[in-house]
Amino acid sequence: MRYLSKKCENIAKSRPRVIPENDLLFKSLSAAQVRGFHNTLALRAAHDAEFEKAKERLGTLKEDPGNEIKLKIYALFKQATIGKCNAPKPGMMDFVGKYKWEAWNELGDMSKDEAQLQYIKIVEDLAGAEQPAETGSQAGDSGKFETLAVSNSDGVYKIMLNRPSKKNAINYQMYEEWGQALKEAAEDKNVVLAVVTGSGDYYCSGNDLGNFANIPPDGVKAMAEEGGRILERFISAFIEFPKPLIGLINGPAVGVSVTTLGLFDVVYATDRATFQTPFSNLGQSPEGCSSYIFPKLMGAAKASEILLFNKKITAVExxxxxxxxxxxxxxxxxxxxxxxxxxxxxxxxxxxxxxxxPTREMEREMLHKVNKLECKVLVERWQSEECFQAIMNFFSRKG
Structure with a gap:
């Protein structure tokens, strides 16, 4: 029996093995699955590496991206690291917690990989938006301005509002830098004229309401008075500017970026630009000498539509x-x-x-008087309950 068994074993070894067709297909699929598995691992490792870089890059951003974007980033981070929302909904009094939970919960069954990719894209877009839109060819930015991109060549001093991620909203730093740029252009003997425009899709979204977000230890009154001084200096820089000043309105303009247009010598606009001064909606009042200039430009009734009743108008209007x-x-x-x-x-x-x-000199004293009065009224408005409530409602809607 041992001999027969050994012989059968030798015959089996010498006989060619016939592999069924289904077995070949199984082996082929298994190889593809293995390759796919390795590719998936490699891709996920790449995503993980980019995700870690994005987290580090987020911490280096200079600009606050705003509550809406921060909520999106938070939700995507939770989805990318944990998965579908698994936390209980916070109570009604936990406003911040509730907004965060809702943002995460809205992502539903989004995969971790997709959440990582969206997180990476948002951070890259924010970081890219902080890169200077334009650099100066002679005098200008060399690190001097953070909220503006300034160039000075061939007699043209160009001021570009450069906070595109915030729609070029004017924070206190931009107010000061914009005034400083106008002063520099005025004093430079090689400058023939100055031009102001915006980077990105907006000319300017007006006053950055983040200016009101952090109340200093001195209280609301001190904050309002300091804001009034900053604004009065800013408008005075326009009143005193001795050379031709041209506005290139490349997109929507809001608030103070509209009211100051009356102090420009020429204003050109793209046909997609719009103009709005939503002061009463925010419990505030006009500035930029617009309470004096706008009625002269367009008549009292037309001016009131814009300055009092928040009417948004097109470039043609x-x-x-x-x-x-x-x-x-x-x-x-x-x-x-x-x-x-x-x-x-x-x-x-x-x-x-x-x-x-001669034109400006005839109006100079009146313009400074109007500027001072408008800023005084605004300082009072910024301390009012009506203004405070309107701004809080604005932030709630944004959230």
Whole structure:
């Protein structure tokens, strides 16, 4: 029996093995699955590495991205690290906790990988938005300005509002830097004219309400009074600017970025720009000498629609009301305005200044008087319960 068994074993070894077709298919699928498994592991490792970089990069951002974006980042982080929301909903009095929970819960069954990818993209977009939109070719930014991109060449001093992630909202730092840039342009003998525009899709979304978010130890009154002093200096820089000042309104303009347009010499706008001063909605009042200039430009009734009743107008309507000089199609806005500015910059600079001087000099004392009065009223408004409640409601809606 041992001999027969051994012989059968030798025969079996010498006989070619026939592998069924299904067995071949199984082996082929298994190999593909193995390759896919390894690819998935490699991809996930890459995601994890990028995710860790994004977390580190988030901590280096200079700009506060705002409550809405911060909630999204928080939710994606929780989804990427834990998965579907598994925490109990916070109580009604825990406002912050409730907003965070709702943001996470809204992501539903989103995979961890997808949450990582979205998290990475948001952080990259925020970091990219903080890169300078434009650098100065001669004088200008060399680290001097953080909220502006300034260039100075061929007689044109260009001020670009450079907080695109915040729609170029004006914080206290931008108020000071913008005034400083105007002073620099005024004192530079090589500058013929100055231009102001915005980076990104907005010209300016107005006063950054984050200015009111942190009340100093001295209290609301001290904060309001300091804000009034900053604003009065800012508007005075426009009143005193001796050279032609041109506004290039590349997108929507809100609040103080609208009211100051009356202090420009020429204002060009893209046809997608809009103009709104929602002061009464926020319990505030007009500034920028607009309470004096707007009725002169467009009549009392038309001015009241904008300054009192928050009416948003198009670029064409702004042109009809003499707030805007000319409107260009968006696709041609940059090329058309650049051509004109280059032509203007070749004009005799002293002739331009002397032509502006009599017009401004006749109004200078009145403009400073109006500026002082408007700032005084605003300081009172900023301390009012009505203003405080309106701003709190605004932040609640944003949340």
């Amino acid at each position: 702004a042109c009809e009301r003499n707030l805007v000089t000319e409107v260009f199609p968006d696709h041609a806005f940059k090329s058309e305005t650049e051509t004109r500015i280059q032509q203007y910059a070749k004009l005799p600079k002293m002739s331009l200044q002397m032509s502006k001087y």
